[in-house]
Amino acid sequence: MKKTKVKFIWNDEYVGERLCWYPEEEGNRIKPFSDKYWSKIEILSSNRLKEIQWNKFKKVIEIAYNKSGFYKRKWSKAGITPYDIKAWDDLEKIPVVTKEDFENNQREYPPYGDAFTIPTNEQMKYWQTSGTTSKPRIWCETKEDWENGVYNLVRCFYGYGIRPGWRGFISFSYPPFMAFWHCHYAAEMLGCQVVPKGPLSTLAWINIIKNLALSSVPSFMASTPTYAIRMIEIANSEKIDVKELGIKKIVLGGEPGASIPATKRFIENNFEAEVFDLMGCTETGGPIMFSCKEQALNRYPSLHIVSDQYLVEVVDPYTFNRKEGDIKEGVTVITSLGNRTGMPAIRFLVGDWIKIDERKKCVCGRNFPLAIGGVSSRFDDMIIIKGVNVYPSLIENSVRSIEKLSPEYQIRIDGSRVIILVEAKERGDKDLYLKLSKRLEEDPLIKTSLRFNINVVDPGSLPRSETKSKRIIKEL
Numbered sequence: 001m002k003k004t005k006v007k008f009i010w011n012d013e014y015v016g017e018r019l020c021w022y023p024e025e026e027g028n029r030i031k032p033f034s035d036k037y038w039s040k041i042e043i044l045s046s047n048r049l050k051e052i053q054w055n056k057f058k059k060v061i062e063i064a065y066n067k068s069g070f071y072k073r074k075w076s077k078a079g080i081t082p083y084d085i086k087a088w089d090d091l092e093k094i095p096v097v098t099k100e101d102f103e104n105n106q107r108e109y110p111p112y113g114d115a116f117t118i119p120t121n122e123q124m125k126y127w128q129t130s131g132t133t134s135k136p137r138i139w140c141e142t143k144e145d146w147e148n149g150v151y152n153l154v155r156c157f158y159g160y161g162i163r164p165g166w167r168g169f170i171s172f173s174y175p176p177f178m179a180f181w182h183c184h185y186a187a188e189m190l191g192c193q194v195v196p197k198g199p200l201s202t203l204a205w206i207n208i209i210k211n212l213a214l215s216s217v218p219s220f221m222a223s224t225p226t227y228a229i230r231m232i233e234i235a236n237s238e239k240i241d242v243k244e245l246g247i248k249k250i251v252l253g254g255e256p257g258a259s260i261p262a263t264k265r266f267i268e269n270n271f272e273a274e275v276f277d278l279m280g281c282t283e284t285g286g287p288i289m290f291s292c293k294e295q296a297l298n299r300y301p302s303l304h305i306v307s308d309q310y311l312v313e314v315v316d317p318y319t320f321n322r323k324e325g326d327i328k329e330g331v332t333v334i335t336s337l338g339n340r341t342g343m344p345a346i347r348f349l350v351g352d353w354i355k356i357d358e359r360k361k362c363v364c365g366r367n368f369p370l371a372i373g374g375v376s377s378r379f380d381d382m383i384i385i386k387g388v389n390v391y392p393s394l395i396e397n398s399v400r401s402i403e404k405l406s407p408e409y410q411i412r413i414d415g416s417r418v419i420i421l422v423e424a425k426e427r428g429d430k431d432l433y434l435k436l437s438k439r440l441e442e443d444p445l446i447k448t449s450l451r452f453n454i455n456v457v458d459p460g461s462l463p464r465s466e467t468k469s470k471r472i473i474k475e476l
């Protein structure tokens with residue numbers, strides 16, 4: 001086995017043969033590189049980052065071709081081998097893969113499909129996607145993959161300003177979704193005390209945090225935007241102010257909330273905390289994009305793309321043609337660059353709508369490219385009614401900008417009719433509800449040529465969720 005100069009979290013005896021290629025600039029993964037950056041990688045030049053991407057990309061496509069039935073068949077059908085990929089311009093020869101491809105593959109070769117490169121029973125982790133938009137898919141990770149994901153997230157946490165000795169409240173019930181498990185172990189590796197929520201009720205959870213706030217240890221919380229809002233609601237109903245919980249930083253993932261200004265502001269103001277975005281996806285592994293401490297100060301924070309670990313391409317949503325140039329806008333196709341070798345995702349259509357500006361530099365000094373304004377919508381979520389595109393995130397932003405409405409909402413689509421259900425914060429009469437619906441209807445952000453039917457309902461009428469919310473209901 002080729003020796004690297006990288007000091008890993010776990011030793012080789014535990015992890016086994018490392019399949020990924022590691023740049024020596026990673027140095028010691030266990031310790032911070034400086035007061036500001038966990039790893040030197042974060043401040044490497046763009047050219048060096050591109051070189052690292054290329055080395056890893058070549059390695060991962062070779063592994064996949066030689067060991068994964070799924071990729072071998074797909075690429076053979078397209079008439080290519082990894083050896084035909086000689087420069088970035090050749091990338092388009094590799095077919096884009098979709099959720100449906102993996103779904104069909106798992107149906108054909110149950111239960112895991114055959115995208116894996118190492119027998120699934122020899123892999124350490126079992127995950128399922130949350131199934132927000134389709135049937136849950138199974139995913140596995142080797143010990144090496146798992147370590148890479150945790151290391152990747154430690155860098156983000158450090159970039160948020162979380163430090164050893166802090167306390168981390170991990171607000172999830174520990175289902176087989178990957179993201180918050182990563183938060184748990186990354187916090188642990190960083191040297192934080194981890195407090196897991198598990199199956200506790202929201203009120204019991206709030207009381208634990210409130211009690212621990214007495215010791216005034218700096219603390220952070222990881223949660224979905226939906227759950228942070230749920231905590232505010234439950235606390236209010238018990239006359240507890242969530243500011244008393246003493247949470248200084250909140251890491252939001254699983255939904256686009258931290259990139260939607262009104263949602264971000266609502267959570268920031270209630271908790272009196274800084275709010276950070278973390279964007280990942282089960283198929284590709286750990287965090288792909290994050291907002292650094294400096295970006296989180298902005299109303300529309302941009303996200304850093306973790307470019308040594310992921311290749312994020314921007315493509316046309318219909319043709320999948322790659323967008324070129326310094327500024328690119330379209331949907332994301334993502335490759336895990338060897339940080340996920342057990343079940344690799346290669347040119348996987350994640351489908352988030354994104355704008356990358358390679359010329360923009362962040363004041364934090366990181367050279368990871370910026371996704372301008374973050375990720376606020378997934379292309380799949382876009383509603384097209386009578387040729388007009390409607391993004392649910394815009395509706396969310398408008399709803400949450402109105403003081404007298406609760407943050408809950410639901411969008412029901414019935415043929416060409418769009419009904420937006422919103423809740424009054426306090427019970428009122430018909431006149432008040434009419435006034436509120438008019439106010440929302442006239443919001444310039446959602447004013448399109450479409451007429452929405454807006455229905456204001458009594459407080460507490462809409463369903464609540466403890467993880468992600470199902471906001472769009474298509475009625476047949």
Ligand SMILES: [Zn+2]
Nearest residue numbers: 292362364366
């Ligand atoms: Zn930055």
